[in-house]
Amino acid sequence: MDGDYDDEEGVKRMCVGATFSVMVIIFTFLTRIKCRRRSLRSGPSAEKMRREKARSELMSRIFEGYSDSCQNFVRMRQGAFMKLATLMRKQQLLKDSRHITVEEQLAISLNILGHKSKNRMMRTQFIRSGDTVSKYFNRVLEAISRIQGRFMKQAPNEVPQEILSNPSFYPFFKDCIGMIDGTYVDAMLPAALVSRFRRRKGVTQNVLAACTPNKLFTYVLAGWEGSANDYRILQDALSRPQPNGLRVYTGKYYLCDAGYTTQPGFISPYRGVRYHLKEFAGRTPQNRRELFNLRHSSLRSKIEATFGILKNSFKILTAKPHYPFPTQVDIVLACTVLHNYIATVDPEDELLNETNDIEEEDAAEEITEETNVVDFTQPQTVREQNTSKDEWRSLRDQIAMDMWIDYCMKYRHGDTHESAL
Template sequence: MDEMRRIRKALIAKSAGLVAVLYAYMLFILPKARERTPRIYYGPPSERDSVRQCNLSYLPHGSTNCLNQLRMMRAPFFQLCNLFRDRALLRDSIHSSVEEQVAMFLLVVGHNHRFRALQPTFRRSIETISRYFREVLYAVGELRNEMITALTTQTHMKITTNPRFNPYFKDCIGAIDGTHVDARVPSAISAAFRGRKGVPTQNVMAAVDFDLRFTYVLAGWEGSAHDALILADALEKDDGLSVPAGKDYLVDAGYAARPGFLPPFRGCRYHLREYSRRNYPHDMRELFNLRHSSLRVTVERAFGALKNRFKILYNRPFHPYKTQVKLVLACCILHNWILQFGQDPHIPEEEELEDSSDKEDDDLEEDNISTAQ
């Protein structure tokens, strides 16, 4: 017992001595070492900083240049930066402003640039550009709940003011369709992502209102997944797609007829290019399909505008697959943000989609119907 006490007292004495030595080091020796360390004084900007500021000021300079480089006009760009700054989603630093961080992100998603391609413009390291890219991607994703949502369930003016659609589609609040976005995945799982095009893609399902705004987006499914399976998954999710009572979404023939979803008649002509002044509809079913196609082209215009604006969705991206899924959602959010400030040349007209998109839909519907059978 006495031996244990002596050992305890010895340990206490050694601990007290160690604390005293550390205290003396921090009180006397460390301050003198700091005094000998040369201090860093900030001087005038270097030539690299001057070039960086010049390039950054040139990007949003002028509406045309801002639209070509950053894929949006000056007003939405600067208001988006101010929104991130006000909500503390992004912050200025002594090295980089919020405008520079957002410009890096927009150049990547707008032109599918690699990070090393931005080094001559921003004079930053690849690590710095990658870090800011992830921060802006997270900031854009935080706007999802307020940007990807249905603003109203009222009948749109496009229907109420057109006797071709009213009152036959008076309960329609939008259109639903899927699109394939090129994906880069490991070779071990690439077979599941290969659809009819033979290249890995992710199948993205989206609901669009008649203002070309995305009201729901589900990304991440393999390119070989059936559209009906993706729709079923969207309806089963807790925060998934919900159809208001008494309302409908226009869908193509790849989806089944069910409450809330209005497909065209099968076995009848459907696409706009199949009709003309000499080849007019012969019965009520063909007339319904013609007007259904004329109204559902809205979702094709939305997808066309999305891929025209953000080329990262039109090419194989240089990012992990989880990031690719987030990028699809981010591009849809930015698309809705830009539409608040009016339309721009990236949105295709309906006439431009009659031939190209309808032919693609024909192939997709044949695949979907054959798979369902």
């Protein structure tokens, strides 16, 4: 009997507790509605109006201050910025909220990317909470990643105009579709992972990129450890199925530096021979290998210049960002997409050296239309790999000989004698 009495008392207490909880919820809900109605009747507070006015004045200074105020603040000119905001709205990648517009979301995020600004600095300038700044920064990164297929397309299977119009490169590099190289970006990681990412100059992530001679990125693979070998990262890029892998066409190739090897789809310079442009200052090539290396370096330097423009435009790539590592990877990808975006919609931007144009097509549709794409996911025996490399080394030798004969006919009165070969 006592047990039944205790059970009844327990049920009564539970019912009373539940009833009280419901009453608290209803009271809180009604109080909030009352406060909201009072706020709507009385209008925004003086403090809120002061903050909104300060933000409005800041945005006006960005767009209507000095002629270069917009570019200095968000790393692109006003026309490009407004087109980006329109694109984000049209594609529903970003939306105006009750308290913050798409333009302000972009201004905050682009200033962080362009000037490695801290969260607390954005809080002060835009009078926003740190959570708000962080939330919209991540939303903008996600939105930029979703326009990657529109502004970063893999290299087409055709001769780049920069090669076609230059007699030093054409017809010798007529099958070259771009250049590849790696660059290091400072990284912040948990102590347990630091050793994997540490290299001689600090803790970094190793980024593989491909670009065309007009300094547009066509492929980017970020997130590898700074200690990883460039060739290993390239193999990873090639082993990924399309559209995530680096695309190489049959008979076409990328130019790469001596950190890689000459193999199907890639031609590196001759080792043990002068290569960098500064090594040829005041000296003319003495043999076919030096001439090949000189012109190879001249064309491949385009990607080094592209990296320079990228890091000069987006200073966050030269700092140690205090974000989770996946976000650090997204930041690298976002900066490369923005680089291509600026070059596409505002080719006269002073930070760019050349004008560019990209047709706005769907990347996935492009892939299905391409033919003669080399499948690097298929295994090969060691003998087959060595045979393929020998064939491509022979191709490099033939290109070097054709260059040398043409060079001698133009500048050495047909004398093809070589020294220091």
